[in-house]
Amino acid sequence: GAEGGGAGLAVTFEGPEAEAATLVVRSAAPCNAVLRFALSGPGADLYSPPEPFEVAFAPPLEISAAFSASVAYAGEKVEVNVSAAAPLGPGDEVSCALEASTNLEAVAVSPAVVTLGPGREEGRFVVDTSGVAPPATLAFRLDLSGPGEQHATAPDTVGSVQVIALETFSILASYPDLYVGDLAALTISVTKHLDQDVSLEPSGTGLLFSPPVLHFRAGQDRSQSFTVQGMTAGDMPISYAVQGVNAPHFIQPVGDKIRIKAPEHFALRADPPDPYVGDEVAVSAQASATPYVRVSLAPASECLGNWTPSALTLGHGEEEGAARAVALRPGPCEVRWLVDGPSQRHFSAPGPLALTVQPPVALDA
Numbered sequence: 001g002a003e004g005g006g007a008g009l010a011v012t013f014e015g016p017e018a019e020a021a022t023l024v025v026r027s028a029a030p031c032n033a034v035l036r037f038a039l040s041g042p043g044a045d046l047y048s049p050p051e052p053f054e055v056a057f058a059p060p061l062e063i064s065a066a067f068s069a070s071v072a073y074a075g076e077k078v079e080v081n082v083s084a085a086a087p088l089g090p091g092d093e094v095s096c097a098l099e100a101s102t103n104l105e106a107v108a109v110s111p112a113v114v115t116l117g118p119g120r121e122e123g124r125f126v127v128d129t130s131g132v133a134p135p136a137t138l139a140f141r142l143d144l145s146g147p148g149e150q151h152a153t154a155p156d157t158v159g160s161v162q163v164i165a166l167e168t169f170s171i172l173a174s175y176p177d178l179y180v181g182d183l184a185a186l187t188i189s190v191t192k193h194l195d196q197d198v199s200l201e202p203s204g205t206g207l208l209f210s211p212p213v214l215h216f217r218a219g220q221d222r223s224q225s226f227t228v229q230g231m232t233a234g235d236m237p238i239s240y241a242v243q244g245v246n247a248p249h250f251i252q253p254v255g256d257k258i259r260i261k262a263p264e265h266f267a268l269r270a271d272p273p274d275p276y277v278g279d280e281v282a283v284s285a286q287a288s289a290t291p292y293v294r295v296s297l298a299p300a301s302e303c304l305g306n307w308t309p310s311a312l313t314l315g316h317g318e319e320e321g322a323a324r325a326v327a328l329r330p331g332p333c334e335v336r337w338l339v340d341g342p343s344q345r346h347f348s349a350p351g352p353l354a355l356t357v358q359p360p361v362a363l364d365a
Contacts, residue, residue, distance in 0.1 A: 009023060009025065010023075011023050012041075013043075025055065027057035029057075030057055030058060030059040031056075031057050032054055032055070032056050032057070033054065033055045033056075033057060034052055034053070034054050034055075035052060035053055035054075035055060036049075036052040037049045037050045037052075058151075060151060060152060060153040061084055061085060061086055061088070061092075061094075061148070061151050061152045061153070062084075062085040062152075062153055062154070063082060063083070063084055063085075063094060063096060063116070063142060063144060063152050063153070063154040064082070064083060064085065064154070064155075064158070065080050065081065065082050065098070065140065065142065065154075065158035065159055066080070066081045066083070067079070067080055067140075067159050067161060068080075068081075069161065070160075070161060070162065071161065071162045071164060072129055072138075072161050072162070072163055072164070073129075073134075073163075073164055073165070073166050073167075073248070073249045074129055074130070074132055074133075074134045074163055074164070074165055074166060075129060075130045075166070075248075076129055076248070076249075077126050077127065077128050077129070078126070078127045078129065078138075078161055079124060079125070079126055079127075080098060080109075080124070080125040080126075080127060080140065080159075081122060081123070081124050081125075082096050082098070082114055082116070082122070082123050082124075082125070082142065083116075083121055083122040083123075084116050084121045084122075084152070087118070087121060088116055088117050088118055088120075088121065088148060089118060090118055091147050091148070092117065092118075092147060092148035092151060093115055093116065093117035093118075093146045093147050093148055094115070094116045094117070094144055094145075094146050094147075094148040094149060094152045095113050095114075095115045095116075095144070095145045095146040095149075096113065096114045096115070096116065096123065096142050096143070096144060096154075097112060097113050097142070097143040097145070098114075098125045098127075098140060098141075098142055098158075099140065099141050099142075099143065100127050100138055100139070100140050101138070101139060102132060102136045102137065102138055102139070102163075103136075103137070104133075104136075105131075107127060107128075107129070107131065107132060107138060108127070108128055108131070109125050109126070109127050110125065110126050110127075110128075111125070115146065116148075117148075127161075129161075129163050132163045134163045134164050134165040135162070135163065135164055135165065136162075136163045137160055137161075137162055137163075138160060138161045138162075138163055139157055139159075139160045140157065140158050140159050140160065140161075141154075141156060141157055141158060142154040142155075142158050166249060166250060166251045167190060167191045167192065167194070167249055167250045167251070168190075168191050168250065168251045168253075169188055169189070169190055169200060169240070169242075169250065169251075169253045170188065170189050170190075170191070171186060171187075171188050171253075171256070172186070172187045172188070172189060172223070173186055173187070174256075175228070175238070175256055175257070175258035175259075176258075177258075177259040177260075177261060178228075178229075178230050178258065178259070178260055178261065179230075179260070179261050179262075179263060179264075179345065179346045180230055180231065180232065180233055180260055180261070180262060180263060181229065181230070181231070181345055182229065182230065182345075182346075183227045183228070183229045184227065184228050184229075184258075185225060185226070185227050186225065186226060186227075186228065187223050187224070187225045187226075188200065188214060188223065188224055188225075188226070189222055189223035189224075190216055190221075190222055190223070192222075194216060194218050194219070194246055194249075195218055195219070195246070196218050196244065196245055196246040197215065197216065197217055197218050197244050197245075197246065198216050198242065198243070198244040198246040198247060198249075198250065199213050199214060199215050199216065199242070199243040199244050200213070200214045200216070200224075200240055200241070200242055200243070200253070201213045201214075201240065201241045201243060202214075202226070202228070202238055202239070202240050203238070203239055203240075203241070204228075204236050204237060204238040204239065204258070205232075205236060205237075206230060206231050206232030206234070206236055206260065207228055207229065207230055207231065207236055207238065207258070207260075208228070208229040208231060209226055209227070209228055210226060210227045210229075211226060213243070214226060218246075228258065230258065230260030231260075232260060233260050233261060233262035234259075234260055235257050235258075235259050235260075236257060236258050236259075236260055237255055237256075237257045238255060238256045238257060238258060239255045240252070240253040240255070263345075263346055263347055263348045264287055264288045264289045264291075264346055264347045264348070265287075265288050265347065265348050265350070266285045266286065266287055266288070266297065266337075266347065266348075266350045267285070267286045267288070268283070268284070268285050268335075268337075268350055268353045269283075269284055269353075270282070270283050270335070270353060270355045271283075271284070273355055274355065274356050274357075274358055275327045275355070275357055275358065276327065276357070276358045276359070276360060276361070277327050277328065277329060277330055277357060277358070277359060277360050278326065278327060278360070279326070279327050280324050280325070280326055280327075281304060281324065281325055281326070281327055281355070282322050282323075282324050283299055283322065283323055283324075283325070283335055283353060284312075284320060284321065284322035284323075285297050285312050285314075285320065285321060285322075285337075285350070286319060286320040287314050287319045287320070287347070289319070290314075290315070290317060290318070290319050291314055291315040291341075291343035291346060291347070292315070292342075292343055292346065293315055293316075293341070293342040293343050294313060294314070294315040294316070294341045294342055294343060295313075295314050295315055295339065295340070295341040295342070295343040295344055295346070295347060296311045296312060296313045296314070296339070296340045296341045297311060297312045297314075297321075297337045297338070297339055297350070298310060298311040298312075298337065298338040298340065299311075299312075299323055299325070299335050299336070299337055300335070300336050300337075300338065301325070301333060301334060301335045301336065302333075303327065303328055303329055303331065303333035303334075303357055304325040304326065304327055304328060304333065304335065305325050305326040305327075305328055306325060307323045307324070307325045308323065308324050308325070309323055310323075311323070311340075313341075315341070315343060327357045328357075329357065330357045330358060330359035331356070331357060332354065332356055333354070333355050333356065333357050334352040334353065334354055334355075335352060335353040335355070336352050337349070337350050337352075337353075
């Protein structure tokens with residue numbers, strides 16, 4: 001396997017000054033070669049040939065790379081460990097420069113060079129994917145240099161990493177306007193099944209969330225539902241905190257807000273406000289907003305007779321109603337109200353409506 005076939009290799013000693021010569025033998029493949037020498041020429045009988053000796057041609061030292069991940073989220077750091085397949089001897093130092101690039105651009109690597117040598121068979125690079133626009137394939141190659149370069153080898157491409165976009169949470173419906181005490185049910189989903197558990201905690205002043213923390217189990221949960229209840233009126237901001245070891249793989253959800261409305265009220269009036277005994281009194285109630293669904297007000301008073309109708313029903317576009325009764329006896333009078341119906345919690349209970357019933361006017365004969 002020696003270069004030139006072995007048989008044609010020779011050195012010539014000519015003249016009294018030729019005391020030493022160098023013979024270079026190379027091998028195209030790893031092997032153990034035995035070198036034997038034969039003497040020729042006019043002075044060959046004056047010398048004994050050297051003893052045969054064995055030369056071991058070792059394979060090139062392979063420099064390999066191992067990656068901390070084959071898939072990385074944009075912005076993550078990827079560690080690349082380079083190592084020599086065997087210990088390096090003195091004078092065999094190999095400097096490794098790692099190049100990382102996509103189809104469009106080079107990507108920064110730190111440090112620029114890692115040198116392997118005696119006692120330093122391993123080194124580490126860190127690649128920051130913050131500047132990589134996902135999805136992208138990040139390809140790596142090693143450039144070798146230094147005294148041991150001729151004895152070392154590395155593949156043209158030592159590996160690749162897929163850079164993918166960060167995951168997101170998606171709220172499947174917008175927050176509705178609520179009255180104080182009302183509940184709204186919503187659902188939050190993730191973009192895909194996760195490799196690790198992650199949790200999301202919604203929060204907001206004056207708001208109650210149930211459950212307080214949403215847990216997404218790895219490989220199982222794509223969505224979770226929760227309820228929110230407003231305890232204080234106002235436009236309440238909502239924020240989210242992503243929790244768990246998988247949290248860096250998510251875009252922080254954008255904050256939201258929910259409007260919590262104070263209870264509505266009724267405006268009450270009597271016509272006439274100061275009736276006489278025997279007059280028919282019309283008592284009306286007007287809601288400050290149209291009820292979502294039905295709400296009823298039933299009037300009651302000891303100084304007025306039977307009511308027609310017995311209760312005012314508002315809702316489905318009706319904001320105002322009136323009931324009538326006959327004034328029975330003179331003096332101060334109060335009309336009290338009983339509120340009922342599915343929308344009653346959206347209204348403040350009205351206070352008594354006060355009026356004065358006048359006695360009949362005496363006519364002189």
